Amino acid sequence: MTAATLRQIIDSAEAGKHAVAGLVVLGWEDALAFTEAAEETGLPIVLQAGPGARRHTPVAVLGKMFRHLAEQARVPIACHIDHATTLDECLAGIDSGFTSVMIDGSSLPLSQNIALTRHVVEAAHRAGVSVEGEVGFVGYAGGRASAFTAPSDAARFEADTAVDALAVSVGNVHLQTEKTEGIDIAALSAIEAVTRVPLVLHGGSGISPATRRLLARQHRIRKFNIGTELRQAFGAALRQVLAEHPDSFDRIEILRSTIPAQRAAARDVIVNIGPG
Ligand SMILES: [Zn+2]
16 A cells, blocks of 8 residues: 555554554565564554664665555555654655654754754645654663653644654663663653643663553553664574574575564564554
């Protein structure tokens, strides 16, 4: 089917009071595995190209790949640029066929974040593309610390930018390799009380499946970004195939054999936060 926008996918999650998976793609095999997982479950997903993937592979190539998968799929798939920090990066994504962009102005003072995000929203909406923004700062394990999202900042950001989705910082942290119970439910509820925009949690890998499910069902989290957990599934599958076939040297043979494990890991993520 036609590639969906983030807005379309999140609107249907909002109606069903559940969440969708924003799955971080690094190359062809994981993109294919995640698409197959979506089709297997019959549920929509968001394929996401982050800064690392865009440094490794030209965004025009990623756009073609994502659009090809979305157009072949029997379920709605949005093609999303994750963590763009400039208008130009967003425009390059839009020109390359992406149906959604995240403009991350979270390192800027609030008024500059709002101004940048508003520019992106104007350009993206003209092109029929959705926009995710971020207020507060979602930190990185082993890197820069988080700054929680102030509810009043979230309310002002929503009113001034008209973003389709808003990433918030409430104890979630990028790149966590272990599950923690760090989500501050009171902080999240305070944001929910003064906003209406669908909310996104980055750093979903650090949140247990049970907590993700609760946040999808009982709160307004409509997308979880999941990267690390899926890369761990890839790494484990890769080590296993190399251990079992120490003489293997063919790239296609080796990487193709990691697809089933990545598909299974993605399926678990998608179903857990989905409807039902
Ligand atoms: Zn992120």
